[in-house]
Each structure stands twice: as structure tokens, then as C-alpha cells.
Amino acid sequence: MATEEFSHSPNPTANTKEKLLITGDDVLIEYVARLMIAVKSIKEQMLRPAWKVQIEKFIKHYVWHSSDVRRAENNKLWQRLESRLIEMKERRKRLLKSLYKKENPQHVTLTPNPVQGNNSS
Numbered sequence: 001m002a003t004e005e006f007s008h009s010p011n012p013t014a015n016t017k018e019k020l021l022i023t024g025d026d027v028l029i030e031y032v033a034r035l036m037i038a039v040k041s042i043k044e045q046m047l048r049p050a051w052k053v054q055i056e057k058f059i060k061h062y063v064w065h066s067s068d069v070r071r072a073e074n075n076k077l078w079q080r081l082e083s084r085l086i087e088m089k090e091r092r093k094r095l096l097k098s099l100y101k102k103e104n105p106q107h108v109t110l111t112p113n114p115v116q117g118n119n120s121s
Contacts, residue, residue, distance in 0.1 A: 079110055
């Protein structure tokens, strides 16, 4: 995990520094995005069998919430990688949202429950 401090303001005298945090998930998301583009740019027949096996293992891994539905539709390998990439980005988004809520409870807005029935007569 790498962190880097940077100034948020273009004004060099401003003293507002924020931390940029790069996690293993961020690196994996970037790697899968690049892999997907690479696989998309060539014919699947050009991939070495060992590479295909490893990509298949990644796509079929038990950690995924959604099943590999695109395989059933007989889609290309890059499309199946894209599904996993989308799921990783959604997980990351949910994680950041929950972390933000924990760190900033004053910014959490409560939505009123919808009225279930009209009780006024």
C-alpha cells in the first residue's frame, strides 16, 4: 500500500495536503483493465494455452459474487474479464462509500421511510 501527499490547491502557499492511498485492489483493477484491453486487441487463438488457463482461473474464482454468466452466453474472454472488472469497481465504490460514512457521520443523510398507507381520513 503506497501513500503520497499532494497539495489540493494550485496555490503553492496553501497548506491543504491530502493523502493519496493506492491499495492492492487499485493495482489489480488497473492490471485487469489493461489485460482486458490487450486480450480484446488480439485474436483469442493467439493466446498461449497456459495464459488462457490462468485467466479462466481468475474469472471463475470463488471470490466473485456474480457467476460467470457471460460464459453461458458464449462471449469472448475480454468480455468476461470486463464483467469481473465491473464487479471490482463496484466493490471498491461500495467500500469507499462505507468508509466515508464511518469517517464522516455528519454527512450521512437519512432518507425518510415511505408511507405504507394513507391513514388520514
